[in-house]
Amino acid sequence: MNQLRSTCIESARSEIQDCLVVGAGINGAVAAAALAGKGAKVTVIDRGDFASLTSQESSNLAWGGIKYLENFEFGLVWKLCKSRNELMAAYPTQIQEIRFFTSIAHGFRKPRLLIYLGTLLYWWMGRGRTKAPRLLSPAVIENEAPMVNTEPLVGGIEYSDCYFVENDTRFAFGFIRKVLQKGSNAVNYMELIEAEWRNGLWDCTLRDHVSDTTVALKAKTLVNAAGPYADRINAMHGIDCPFKHVFSKGAHIIVPQITKTRHVLTFFASDGRLFFMIPMGKQTCIGTTDTRVDSAAAEPTDDDVAFLLENANALLKLDKPLTRKDVIAQRCGVRPLVVKKG
Numbered sequence: 231m232n233q234l235r236s237t238c239i240e241s242a243r244s245e246i247q248d249c250l251v252v253g254a255g256i257n258g259a260v261a262a263a264a265l266a267g268k269g270a271k272v273t274v275i276d277r278g279d280f281a282s283l284t285s286q287e288s289s290n291l292a293w294g295g296i297k298y299l300e301n302f303e304f305g306l307v308w309k310l311c312k313s314r315n316e317l318m319a320a321y322p323t324q325i326q327e328i329r330f331f332t333s334i335a336h337g338f339r340k341p342r343l344l345i346y347l348g349t350l351l352y353w354w355m356g357r358g359r360t361k362a363p364r365l366l367s368p369a370v371i372e373n374e375a376p377m378v379n380t381e382p383l384v385g386g387i388e389y390s391d392c393y394f395v396e397n398d399t400r401f402a403f404g405f406i407r408k409v410l411q412k413g414s415n416a417v418n419y420m421e422l423i424e425a426e427w428r429n430g431l432w433d434c435t436l437r438d439h440v441s442d443t444t445v446a447l448k449a450k451t452l453v454n455a456a457g458p459y460a461d462r463i464n465a466m467h468g469i470d471c472p473f474k475h476v477f478s479k480g481a482h483i484i485v486p487q488i489t490k491t492r493h494v495l496t497f498f499a500s501d502g503r504l505f506f507m508i509p510m511g512k513q514t515c516i517g518t519t520d521t522r523v524d525s526a527a528a529e530p531t532d533d534d535v536a537f538l539l540e541n542a543n544a545l546l547k548l549d550k551p552l553t554r555k556d557v558i559a560q561r562c563g564v565r566p567l568v569v570k571k572g
């Protein structure tokens with residue numbers, strides 16, 4: 231790998247690049263692979279490891295945007311379902327259909343039948359590419375998902391969406407591999423420090439965090455795929471954009487496997503938001519939180535973990551309630567949400 235990295239650095243500095251992609255999360259990796267696939271000479275860099283920021287902190291779901299139906303954003307859901315279907319068809323071993331087993335409590339803000347009609351509409355918008363939804367009575371939930379606490383439930387709904395069978399990072403890394411296979415360059419631990427537009431080229435200064443040296447690179451175009459740090463890079467280079475990012479922190483906890491059946495247990499948490507228990511190998515991933523934060527650097531707090539454990543224990547009927555001792559790992563990142571400035 232060191233040899234490959236050195237070869238990439240040498241190639242990047244000795245030849246004018248058609249494009250420098252800054253950030254090797256899912257967006258930078260896909261952009262670089264698409265450009266390299268069209269024959270462009272590309273270098274994609276990341277100041278950390280490949281896909282080591284937001285793209286390793288997601289819920290591992292590839293969904294068609296069911297929650298936007300509540301706000302009647304039909305056009306958006308139609309497009310998201312189409313993208314989800316295309317992903318499912320293009321990456322059949324990595325992105326697969328999974329059933330969402332959704333519980334609905336008494337007094338929920340929408341009647342169960344209306345939610346069922348919503349899932350039917352969602353299925354139709356997904357061009358019927360998945361299994362049809364199913365209305366669940368508390369007795370069926372009791373029978374098929376005995377770990378769910380059915381006491382507060384009016385019933386539930388089962389519908390389909392997709393998930394990353396391995397995980398988000400591996401999916402992103404597949405595109406980095408494609409960049410290399412096409413003879414382009416991918417370099418981790420390489421940070422963009424400065425870029426100046428001079429004589430029709432981007433004159434870039436990079437910091438190699440492995441050798442602690444500076445690398446100069448010239449590129450015809452520059453793609454800013456720095457995720458939550460994209461605004462910072464724009465500001466560094468005086469680029470005025472009509473949009474900006476706001477950050478919503480999301481935390482997950484990983485606990486020993488709650489159910490062996492391959493479906494996502496879905497609930498509405500105490501804050502009214504969707505709350506998932508997602509299969510992750512021999513573990514279960516529980517989340518997520520949604521907290522507006524100012525900084526792109528995110529750490530799970532004690533309150534985040536307490537919120538996740540409290541909700542999981544209220545929604546499940548476990549022999550022993552989950553405690554902090556059951557938490558094998560935590561995942562936490564910020565969702566970089568795009569909004570119009572002003």
Ligand SMILES: Cc1cc2nc3c(=O)[nH]c(=O)nc-3n(C[C@H](O)[C@H](O)[C@H](O)COP(=O)(O)OP(=O)(O)OC[C@H]3O[C@@H](n4cnc5c(N)ncnc54)[C@H](O)[C@@H]3O)c2cc1C
Nearest residue numbers: 253255256257277284285288289291422456457480563564
């Ligand atoms: C809790 C949570 C759950 C989510 N769940 C889902 C989900 O289930 N499904 C879904 O589709 N999406 C989900 N998302 C959203 C998804 O994870 C993000 O939209 C996606 O990962 C963003 O990818 P990105 O490539 O834009 O950013 P990132 O993955 O953050 O990549 C940006 C990269 O740029 C690098 N970088 C920054 N500055 C520099 C620099 N100066 N020089 C070099 N490199 C730099 C960073 O190191 C980073 O690796 C979730 C997000 C969160 C936080």
